[in-house]
Amino acid sequence: MKFSLSWLKRHLETDATLEQISTTLSAIGLEVEGIEDRGxxxxxxxxxxxxxxxxxxxxxxxxxxxxxxxxxxxxxxxxxxxxxxxxxxxxxxxxxxxxxxxxxxxxxxxxxxxxxxxxxxxxxxxxxxxxxxxxxxxxxxxxxxxxxxxxAGLDDPVIEISVTPNRGDALSVRGVARDLAAAGLGTLKPFAPAPVQAAYPSPLAWSVDDLAGCPWVLGRAVRGVKNGPSPKWLQDKLVSIGLRPINALVDVTNWFTYDLGRPLHVFDVAKVKGDTLVIRRGREGESYLALNGKEISVTRDDLVIADDGGVESLAGIMGGEHSGSDLGTTEVFIECALFDPVQIALSGRRHELRSDARQRFERGVDQALPPAALEAATALIIELCGGEASEITAAGAEPQWQRTAHLRFERIAGLGGSSITPDEAVEGLERLGFSVASRDEAGVTVNVPSWRNDVAGGQGGLAQSPELAPERAAKAAEGCAAIEPECDLLEEVLRLRGLDAVPPVSLPVPSPVPQSSLTARQTRTSLARRVLAARGMLDCVSFGFLDDKTAALFGDTPASLRLENPIAADLNQMRPTPLASIALAAARNIARGYPDVALAEIGGAYRDITPAGQLTVAAGLRTGFTPRHWSEPARAVDAMDAKGDALAVLASLGVPTAALSVAAEAPGFYHPGRSGVIKQGPKTVLATFGELHPTLRGQLDLPGPAVAFEVFLDLVADPKKRKKAVPDLPAFQPLKRDFAFLVDATVPAENLVRAARGAERALITDVALFDRYAGERLPEGKVSLALEVTLQPRDASLTDAEIEAVGAKIVAAVTKATGATLRG
The missing domain is CATH 2.40.50.140 (Nucleic acid-binding proteins)
Structure with a gap:
């Protein structure tokens, strides 16, 4: 919204400097975006x-x-x-x-x-x-x-302000002047145009078919006009805010759009077909040439102004070339109407038309102003172009915009944190145009002025028009009654003193410990992603669907998970696991000369259409060779790499690894002898791992070794559901003992670890497998498995005899459970 300083002073009696005016505007919520002072x-x-x-x-x-x-x-x-x-x-x-x-x-x-x-x-x-x-x-x-x-009149600074969408009244110079006067920066000059004497009957009449879209419209003709360039003062004002003067009649409508926030339109009476202008819905196939030179095809959802020849204007947005005034116009008809803000906004967006009229109508205009605005526009047209006015013709009725709002004085300090007194608050509201309906010690009830559509749940006044459908009017009235507009009035009171004067007050803290901003599921996902990145895996983001043939290699592909309208023919099936997507990505990398890849993705796995059938899975895949340690040569990836990745993710999520077990029950797309599942308890499978099946690798063009894992994040218990143990902080130094067992090669190492851990639970805190040997000097079919056992004393340091006794229990437990023997 732009206006010049001299334009502002046509409505505001003030001695304030430009700096005072700009500072006050920003303080009361009409933020100054710039000042152009050519002078x-x-x-x-x-x-x-x-x-x-x-x-x-x-x-x-x-x-x-x-x-x-x-x-x-x-x-x-x-x-x-x-x-x-x-x-x-x-x-x-x-x-x-x-x-x-x-x-x-x-x-x-x-x-x-x-x-x-x-x-x-x-x-x-x-x-x-x-x-x-x-x-x-x-x-x-x-x-x-x-x-x-x-x-030359160039010493007139132009001020540009930012107007929030709720403040339609501030899209007028008079509205800005009213706010400045209320803030104590001068006196608002009265606006009461004298009625123009009617000299003849109106040649055109109004007819409104859609009172929901246009509850009230007025019009008046002026004949004998001599159109031409507008006077210098008017041209200077329009040019100063970036508008191009066209002719006197059009310039008058632009003047009142900015001066009073009251959009007007003028029709050349000689160009209108018939004697009635109809406000109705558009019809299929109708179009008109708009003033911007574009052909607009209207729809049934648009509100239009039409004559006997068809559409002449898109109501409240833009007029048409056909009936527009030009230098040959001798009789003009002035349109002054109220339109439904929502319909104007939707039509303007639908046709991508932006105009000053649309900007004001979609925010709500002064609902009581049309008669006075029409008189003022008539007088100015006669002053500039001569002629005489007709009678006023109208259709519809003035909306029932009258409503009240209540403010409790204690809310000024309690909610606004301000020391404004009740008398100051009421005086400020009165300066803004509110009138006191009733007042007591506790609060005040005020009548809301017609130009403040943003206060007290106003709907632009149109939702309460008596001409609307009864159910809509009743619903609007009920809504306005149900909404207590106390905050609207409080905002007005506070901003008049200055928004910069509102003290910053922190919200009360409900707890010294802030609540978590992430859900348990979001936390698990974030932790898993960080752990996998730390282990050298690249994070992937892929589609949740792929072609059904590839998906079938990784699990069931029910028809219910088939896409009816896929974005591509090879993306027609919801994937059973993210592992399928990153396997395809790995194949593309290998085909382009990057055989050693480590990819991971945390995404959806889809088993069926129910919520329970949509899982969040952390999946990873390694191919080619990987260094076990910086000091060791590279080696081919194996199933233990995938197992380590899966265990690292579970450990980061707080799953106790001592309570986990491994079983050879991996899905069919894993190698049957080099894969497994990680369980918590007898039934809950938290992860799968292993080498990919050789047949699958061939179908996916994965030539080298490839190992993968899947961690089912939804099955990991939330931290709130897990009991938090008291930290175990013994006072004595732990000690470690190594044991090497000779055992059948078919016996899982997990069995030895579990047996050793259960031999003496009071002292043994950890058991780890650190070596596996098979080869020379060992009987055929046998392997050597070495365990490191950590003993943690509780009450006193262990004696040699106690240590030997624990060692004997470990050997006995492992032998009994697995048939292993201690190596000499």
């Missing part, structure tokens, strides 16, 4: 009289001018402009002035041997246009010596 840059330039202009003695295209600016000194100016001549009046810049167009600082200098004491300027040099063929040629009555900006 400040042009201040050093004055109106000058060229007393004499003669040819330069040493240059054919230069003239030596004697110039007067009424300060008692005649200055010599060397000028190359072809229109420089004796007796003309122009604009002179003295030494020290800065040329706005290029930033050059004027200095005294010699040009071809003649001293020049300033510069006479063109329009381009002053930043006032593109004209640069000669210096500015002013009228003969221009006052010599006066600042040019002041004489």
């Amino acid at each position: 400040a840059a042009l201040a050093p330039f004055r109106i000058a009289h060229v007393i004499e202009a003669v040819q330069h003695p040493d240059a054919d295209k230069l003239r030596v001018c004697q110039v007067d600016i009424a300060d008692g000194t005649i200055r010599t100016i060397v000028c190359g402009a072809p229109n420089a001549r004796t007796g003309m009046k122009t604009v002179l810049g003295l030494p020290g002035a800065v040329v706005p167009a290029n930033g050059m600082v004027l200095k005294v200098g010699k040009i071809r041997g003649v001293e020049s004491q300033g510069m006479m300027c063109s329009s381009r040099e002053l930043g006032l246009g593109d004209e640069h063929d000669g210096i500015i040629d002013l009228p003969a009555d221009a006052p010599v010596g006066q600042p040019y900006a002041s004489w």
Whole structure:
């Protein structure tokens, strides 16, 4: 929203400076986005009289001018402009002035041997246009010596403010002036246009078929008008805010759009077919040529203004070329209507049309203003174009916009944190146009003015029109009654003192320990992703679907998980596991010369269409070779790498690894002899791991070794459901003992670890397998498994005899459970 300072003062009686006005606007919520003050840059330039202009003695295209600016000194100016001549009046810049167009600082200098004491300027040099063929040629009555900006009306700063969507009233100069007056920066001038005497019946009438979209419309004709350019004062005001003057009739409608926030439209009566303008819904196949030169095809959802020939305007948004006024217009019909904000917004968005009228109607305009605005527009048209006015014709009725709002005084301090007194609060509301309906010690009830559609749950006044459908009106009335608009009034009271004066008060803290911002599932996902990244795996993000043939290699592919409208033919099935997606990604990497990859993805696995059948899985895959340690040569990946990845994820999620067991029950796409599942308890499978089946590798073009794992994050118990144990912090040093057992190669190492751990639970805190040997000096079919056992004393340091006794229990337990024997 833009307006000039002088425009603002047409409505506001004030002595405030530009700085005070801009500061106050931002403080009361109308944030100033910029101020353009052309007068400040042009201040050093004055109106000058060229007393004499003669040819330069040493240059054919230069003239030596004697110039007067009424300060008692005649200055010599060397000028190359072809229109420089004796007796003309122009604009002179003295030494020290800065040329706005290029930033050059004027200095005294010699040009071809003649001293020049300033510069006479063109329009381009002053930043006032593109004209640069000669210096500015002013009228003969221009006052010599006066600042040019002041004489030309260029010392009028233009202020641009940001208006929030709820403040439709602030999209008018009068609305801004009202807020400034309420904030104590002056007095709002009265607006009460005198009625214009009707001289003849209106040649056009209104008919409204859709009272929900347009509850009230007024119109009036003016005949005998002589259209032409608008006067300089009006053109200057429009140009200052970036509008292009068109002609007097159109400029008047633009003036009131910004001045009062009241969009108007004018029809050329001679171009309207028939004697009735109808506000109705658009019809299939209808279109019209809009004022922006585009052909608009309206729909049944659009509100239009039509005559007997068809659509003439998209109501409340943009008029049409056919019935628009031009220099040949002699009788004009003024439209002044109220439109439903929602319908205007939807139509404007549908057709991608932006206009000043749409901007105001979709935010809600003053619902009581149309009669006064129509009188003011009629008077201005007659003043500028002559003619006489007809009677006013109308359709519909003024909406029942009247409503009240209540404010409890204790909420000013309790909710707003301000020390504003009740009397100050009420006086501020009254200055904004609210009137007191009733007041007591506890609070005040006020009548909301017609221009404040944002207060007390207002619906632009249209939802409560008596012409609307009864159910809609009842629902709107019930909603307005149910919403207590106390915060609306509190906001008005606070902003008049200044939003910067509202004290910052912290919200009460319900607990010294803040609540977690992530759910347990989000936390598990984040931890798993970090652990896998730390183990050198690249995080992948892929589609949750792939082709059904590939999906079938990794599990069931029920028809219920088939996409009816896939984005591609090879993406038609919800995947049974993320492992399928990263296996395809690994194959593409290998095909492009990157055989050693480590990929991971945390995503959805889909078993059926129920919520329980949609799992969150952390899956990973390694191919090729990987270094076991920086000091060791690379080796082919094996199933134990995948098992380590899976266990690392489970450990990061707080799953006690001592309670886990491994079983050879992996799905069919794993190698049957080099894979397994990790269980918690007898039934819950938390993870699978192992080498991929050789047949599967061949089908996916994975030539080298490939190992994978899946961790089912949904099956990991939430931290709240797991009992938190008291930290175990013994006072004595732990000690470790190693045991090597000779055992059948078919016996799982897990059995030895579990047996050793259960031999003496009071002392044994950890058992780890650290070596496996098979080969020379061992009987055929036997392997050597070495265990490291950690003993943790509780009450006293262990004696040698106690340590030997524990060792004997470990050997006995392992032998009994697995048939293993202790190696000598």
